[in-house]
Amino acid sequence: MITVLKNAKVVDPAHGKDGVVQDIYIRDGRIVARPSANEKIDEVFDLNGKIVMAGAIDMHSHIGGGKVNIARMLLPEYQEMRRMQEPEAHICGPNCSHHATPNTTDTGMRYIEMGYTAAFEPAILAVNARQAHMEMGDTPMIDKGGYAMLGNDDYLLRLLSQNADQKTINDYVAWTLHATQTIGIKVVNPGGISAFKFNERRQDLDQLHSYYNITPRRILQALSRAVNEVGIAKPLHVHCNNLGVAGNFQTTLDTMGASDGIPMHLTHIQFHSYGLEGDKKFSSAAANIAEAVNKNKHITVDVGQILFGQTVTASGDNMMQHLNAKVANPKKSVIMDIECDAGCGVVPFKYRDQNYVNALQWAIGLEIFLSVDDPWRIFLTTDHPNGAPFTSYPHLIRLLMDKTFRNEAFDKLNLDAQAMSNLKTLEREYSLYEIAIMTRAAPAKLIGLRDRGHLGEGAAADITVYTEQPDKEAMFATPDLVFKDGQLVVKEGKVVKVVWGATHTVKPAFDLAIERDIKQYFDRYHTMQMHNFKISNDQIAEDGRNHVINHTQG
Amino acid sequence: MTQLLNAMHTCPACGLLCDDISSDAIARQQLGCGKAAKFYARSAKHPSAQINGRAVTLSEAVKAAASILTQSKSPLVAGSSTDVHGARALVDLSHATHASMTHLNASSTLRNMQVLQHRGWQTTTLTEVRNRADVILMIGTDVVSHNARFFERVVWVDEAMFTHASQRKIIYLGGDDLNTQPGVSPDGHAPEVIACAAAHLPEVVAVLRALVLDKPVTGTQVAGVAVSTLKALADTLKAAKYATLVWVSKDLHYAHAELTIEHITETVVALNQKSRAMGLSMGGSDGDTSVNYAHTWLNGVIIDQPDWESHDAVVWVNSYSPDAMPPAGAAPVIVLGASDSEFTTPPAVFIPVATPGLECDGQMFRVDGSVTLPLTAAKPGDLPSLRDVVNQILTTLEQGALA
Numbered sequence: 001m002i003t004v005l006k007n008a009k010v011v012d013p014a015h016g017k018d019g020v021v022q023d024i025y026i027r028d029g030r031i032v033a034r035p036s037a038n039e040k041i042d043e044v045f046d047l048n049g050k051i052v053m054a055g056a057i058d059m060h061s062h063i064g065g066g067k068v069n070i071a072r073m074l075l076p077e078y079q080e081m082r083r084m085q086e087p088e089a090h091i092c093g094p095n096c097s098h099h100a101t102p103n104t105t106d107t108g109m110r111y112i113e114m115g116y117t118a119a120f121e122p123a124i125l126a127v128n129a130r131q132a133h134m135e136m137g138d139t140p141m142i143d144k145g146g147y148a149m150l151g152n153d154d155y156l157l158r159l160l161s162q163n164a165d166q167k168t169i170n171d172y173v174a175w176t177l178h179a180t181q182t183i184g185i186k187v188v189n190p191g192g193i194s195a196f197k198f199n200e201r202r203q204d205l206d207q208l209h210s211y212y213n214i215t216p217r218r219i220l221q222a223l224s225r226a227v228n229e230v231g232i233a234k235p236l237h238v239h240c241n242n243l244g245v246a247g248n249f250q251t252t253l254d255t256m257g258a259s260d261g262i263p264m265h266l267t268h269i270q271f272h273s274y275g276l277e278g279d280k281k282f283s284s285a286a287a288n289i290a291e292a293v294n295k296n297k298h299i300t301v302d303v304g305q306i307l308f309g310q311t312v313t314a315s316g317d318n319m320m321q322h323l324n325a326k327v328a329n330p331k332k333s334v335i336m337d338i339e340c341d342a343g344c345g346v347v348p349f350k351y352r353d354q355n356y357v358n359a360l361q362w363a364i365g366l367e368i369f370l371s372v373d374d375p376w377r378i379f380l381t382t383d384h385p386n387g388a389p390f391t392s393y394p395h396l397i398r399l400l401m402d403k404t405f406r407n408e409a410f411d412k413l414n415l416d417a418q419a420m421s422n423l424k425t426l427e428r429e430y431s432l433y434e435i436a437i438m439t440r441a442a443p444a445k446l447i448g449l450r451d452r453g454h455l456g457e458g459a460a461a462d463i464t465v466y467t468e469q470p471d472k473e474a475m476f477a478t479p480d481l482v483f484k485d486g487q488l489v490v491k492e493g494k495v496v497k498v499v500w501g502a503t504h505t506v507k508p509a510f511d512l513a514i515e516r517d518i519k520q521y522f523d524r525y526h527t528m529q530m531h532n533f534k535i536s537n538d539q540i541a542e543d544g545r546n547h548v549i550n551h552t553q554g
Numbered sequence: 555m556t557q558l559l560n561a562m563h564t565c566p567a568c569g570l571l572c573d574d575i576s577s578d579a580i581a582r583q584q585l586g587c588g589k590a591a592k593f594y595a596r597s598a599k600h601p602s603a604q605i606n607g608r609a610v611t612l613s614e615a616v617k618a619a620a621s622i623l624t625q626s627k628s629p630l631v632a633g634s635s636t637d638v639h640g641a642r643a644l645v646d647l648s649h650a651t652h653a654s655m656t657h658l659n660a661s662s663t664l665r666n667m668q669v670l671q672h673r674g675w676q677t678t679t680l681t682e683v684r685n686r687a688d689v690i691l692m693i694g695t696d697v698v699s700h701n702a703r704f705f706e707r708v709v710w711v712d713e714a715m716f717t718h719a720s721q722r723k724i725i726y727l728g729g730d731d732l733n734t735q736p737g738v739s740p741d742g743h744a745p746e747v748i749a750c751a752a753a754h755l756p757e758v759v760a761v762l763r764a765l766v767l768d769k770p771v772t773g774t775q776v777a778g779v780a781v782s783t784l785k786a787l788a789d790t791l792k793a794a795k796y797a798t799l800v801w802v803s804k805d806l807h808y809a810h811a812e813l814t815i816e817h818i819t820e821t822v823v824a825l826n827q828k829s830r831a832m833g834l835s836m837g838g839s840d841g842d843t844s845v846n847y848a849h850t851w852l853n854g855v856i857i858d859q860p861d862w863e864s865h866d867a868v869v870w871v872n873s874y875s876p877d878a879m880p881p882a883g884a885a886p887v888i889v890l891g892a893s894d895s896e897f898t899t900p901p902a903v904f905i906p907v908a909t910p911g912l913e914c915d916g917q918m919f920r921v922d923g924s925v926t927l928p929l930t931a932a933k934p935g936d937l938p939s940l941r942d943v944v945n946q947i948l949t950t951l952e953q954g955a956l957a
Binding site for chain 2: 076
């Protein structure tokens with residue numbers, strides 16, 4: 001079966017195409033060259049110059065796993081709102097709070113309705129990976145994948161404190177990718193989640209861990225090198241120490257230097273870009289951070305933009321979330337230590353535009369977006385649901401593309417916050433081409449999805465069709481058509497066919513001998529057997545809908 | 555395939571999910587716990603489906619079940635004693651029939667959920683306790699009545715990374731008919747037992763919380779417990795490197811017991827201002843955690859309390875409790891359950907399904923919530939899975955709707 005999208009105005013940065021009008025042919029779920037004249041075209045969509053991009057890829061969104069599910073349980077207040085509205089019937093703006101913790105079905109539906117065809121869960125606790133995959137497996141419409149958290153697990157910290165060689169670390173990292181069926185490695189507050197279990201309340205980059213006598217810097221060095229040497233595409237995903245603390249920008253700057261030039265991705269950098277200036281001792285350090293990102297070509301970042309409204313923050317960083325629990329709204333939170341592996345902290349927040357700190361957080365995120373020069377190295381995220389639900393992406397895109405709209409929003413902020421931000425001096429407006437880079441081409445390249453994020457021959461036919469219009473929020477909220485693996489699944493913003501996507505993984509080679517030591521550790525200290533920790537392809541596919549796509553990288 | 559690779563099974567008979575059960579031990583019926591012994595001794599009694607106690611074919615029973623559900627204005631999916639895969643199937647069935655969904659353990663599960671939703675909590679998991687806990691306070695429970703191997707697998711272990719396992723301090727605070735013997739350390743050190751009836755725990759735990767917060771407490775006794783004893787307990791908790799406060803929701807079964815649990819969890823929150831402590835909710839069985847969690851991610855909300863009066867048909871799943879049935883008078887009942895179900899009155903429809911972990915594979919959450927384990931069929935059989943049967947019912951319902 002061959003489908004053709006005629007007269008597509010293609011925005012495909014992976015191939016340098018910015019508005020090239022062409023026809024796109026789809027066969028068996030893939031984009032193909034123009035078929036020979038005697039082949040039958042089964043389906044024709046004349047797009048009449050509508051904008052065509054690859055399906056968008058969210059490289060950092062908390063869509064499944066223990067802390068996400070706790071977030072769903074935590075706020076029955078949302079459930080009251082659910083009954084009054086029709087979640088299936090609309091796409092939420094930033095203040096539509098009940099979508100901060102959507103169920104798995106709504107997660108898939110809302111993503112595909114916006115033209116997103118993949119989302120990556122960035123914080124899979126290795127020991128909780130089975131649950132994360134169950135939830136992602138129950139998420140329809142989109143492809144999924146995840147990054148396994150290391151760097152606070154006692155196994156790695158023991159290795160580092162015993163001066164294990166890099167090869168052992170590499171083997172352990174590769175083993176973890178296999179065991180957890182993930183495509184990247186994340187470190188959250190390196191050493192800090194573990195230190196919290198020893199009653200430490202802060203962990204600085206060069207501060208020795210009180211038990212293991214190693215620094216977060218050492219953890220970052222070891223893990224960034226391991227990720228690089230096992231040869232996977234996705235650089236180490238780093239949630240820096242000192243999340244959310246006034247003055248933390250210095251930690252963030254120092255962290256950029258911790259990998260000795262090996263690629264690292266610093267996530268939700270907005271939450272790590274705070275200075276200490278001003279009467280309130282809380283200021284924007286966006287300029288310092290952006291300058292450093294511009295200079296350090298081995299660094300990529302995603303923003304973690306906040307938008308105003310009710311949300312629930314869910315993080316592996318129980319050390320910092322335990323502090324944040326003091327400002328929870330509503331006043332409740334869940335803090336967990338988990339299996340000598342990691343932790344989590346789930347804290348509801350209500351971001352308010354008249355609150356000085358919240359207003360400045362909003363401005364800091366946008367300042368970073370507008371001050372980092374290279375759209376290939378900065379990614380559009382709200383750290384869903386921590387800064388805002390992913391359903392607010394169209395609104396965020398308009399803030400980036402429309403200076404007037406952005407400045408009008410700025411004028412409504414807390415006045416003290418306005419006085420502390422240079423946002424209005426930033427004239428930049430993102431182009432469609434730049435938006436396509438940061439939401440398609442760059443995330444695919446970063447994660448190593450060679451056949452996604454672009455519209456070249458051989459690519460998976462994950463395609464989104466938009467009507468170009470001045471209101472970019474409206475444009476990106478409701479695509480005309482969305483194709484998933486070549487099938488038309490969304491028409492005029494509504495799902496017309498349910499499909500189930502796949503789970504993307506990477507499985508680099510490693511020395512199996514490491515498993516002997518890991519098994520011994522499990523037998524000595526764990527409450528489960530090692531073989532039960534490992535997740536098989538069959539188990540991912542167990543209920544018959546999901547399947548694993550493994551990527552050969554390096 | 556999993557069976558060929560390892561002969562170890564995971565036991566779903568309680569929330570502890572011990573995953574060291576060898577095929578050999580099952581075959582020789584040498585199991586270290588009564589619940590496991592009973593579970594693995596189960597054998598099929600009703601191999602075929604029934605309508606009103608009369609043996610019928612599977613397809614006849616499926617048709618009868620679909621017919622009841624079609625006629626029902628307000629069905630209830632209940633019991634729900636199954637694993638994650640079963641829970642997914644039941645959620646699908648509840649969507650298709652607009653049924654409410656509840657669980658055998660709804661009252662104890664929701665007692666915990668009320669605390670979570672009101673204040674949240676600070677909790678830990680079994681491997682953390684195993685390696686860190688130096689003080690374990692058991693409040694209103696001995697745990698072993700629910701999780702027989704708790705001390706063997708978590709407390710009195712050979713090695714712990716950050717503490718001396720055999721020197722842990724075990725304290726029992728209140729409860730009825732506790733078995734405190736497992737709290738005796740391997741070198742014979744007896745646990746501290748602060749006795750009070752479970753019914754008095756609300757005031758005793760409230761005073762403990764106040765003492766941990768350094769609030770003034772007047773009086774010398776509360777419910778027969780000396781305040782000085784509780785003060786010493788508060789000091790012990792504050793001095794601990796990793797105090798673990800354990801409760802079992804099922805053991806706190808009096809009106810507003812959620813307030814007692816909240817006093818426990820808020821005591822933990824108070825301790826964590828300066829030292830380290832965590833809560834640990836134990837018990838759990840019949841797949842309650844699995845069903846509540848899967849229900850939450852599939853629907854966005856936790857399971858409901860049963861309200862038997864307002865439903866005119868019940869789908870009952872009892873895979874881990876073959877003797878459990880809905881309250882008398884709930885009719886008609888469709889049992890999709892254990893082949894060794896025990897009925898006093900035959901249900902309208904009975905379809906035997908494979909029990910995950912006994913007759914088919916599956917996946918289940920451990921009671922501490924973060925760990926999910928695969929279940930393997932210890933005695934593989936021919937029975938259909940709950941998913942298979944639900945799919946057949948759904949297909950019949952769709953065909954009926956089209957007809």
